[in-house]
């Protein structure tokens with residue numbers, strides 16, 4: 629369970645996130661939608677203590693990210709898939725992460741296999757394709773077998789097999805009772821993956837409801853989304 633309590637972030641005159649008050653529950657995939665610049669990445673960064681809120685707070689089962697001794701065992705995240713030292717092999721990248729959170733080495737090999745990187749584990753990450761870097765980021769998110777998973781645009785750069793894989797993976801994680809929080813601009817993908825949606829625009833909450841409720845009365849999620857975010861798109 630994740631709780632955002634009046635979560636707010638200002639960058640100078642820009643209010644990137646404006647008083648978000650939501651609960652993200654376990655056992656379902658919660659999609660996080662909003663136009664460019666709506667504040668999705670900033671919200672996710674605050675959940676992971678990478679950005680400090682101006683006011684309010686983000687809690688993971690009642691505690692902030694940095695209150696956990698081994699945070700990767702509690703929340704796994706894919707934020708910027710490019711954020712890997714290019715000279716390190718994929719396996720060494722994960723080994724360093726595992727070591728810092730007292731995660732056994734065998735788990736590194738497990739998640740590499742799970743992410744379809746078993747054959748490329750000993751290649752330098754700098755030589756990975758975008759899709760492979762994305763898979764490495766997802767492997768990292770799963771490393772600590774965490775009850776909470778936060779994924780920013782996980783489908784980016786994945787081939788059709790990869791898209792199907794990540795869809796099944798997110799559904800599976802939710803079915804295991806985990807909290808899955810995923811941002812995406814791919815509405816058709818969200819329509820088949822998410823159970824629940826949180827939609828923001830200009831940092832503010834526009835909707836927090838089951839997917840079926842948001843889509844009801846519209847031809848598609850895309851139609852419902854345009855109606856919800858009308859007026860929130862940056863000009």
Ligand SMILES: Nc1ncnc2c1ncn2[C@@H]1O[C@H](COP(=O)(O)OP(=O)(O)OP(=O)(O)O)[C@@H](O)[C@H]1O
Nearest residue numbers: 639642643644662663664665666667668669670671
């Ligand atoms: N480090 C920063 N310094 C100044 N402004 C920032 C910073 N990070 C984000 N912003 C601003 O905060 C707002 C929200 O940005 P954010 O990246 O969170 O949006 P987003 O919903 O993730 O957008 P996108 O869909 O384009 O990735 C934008 O106006 C952005 O310009």
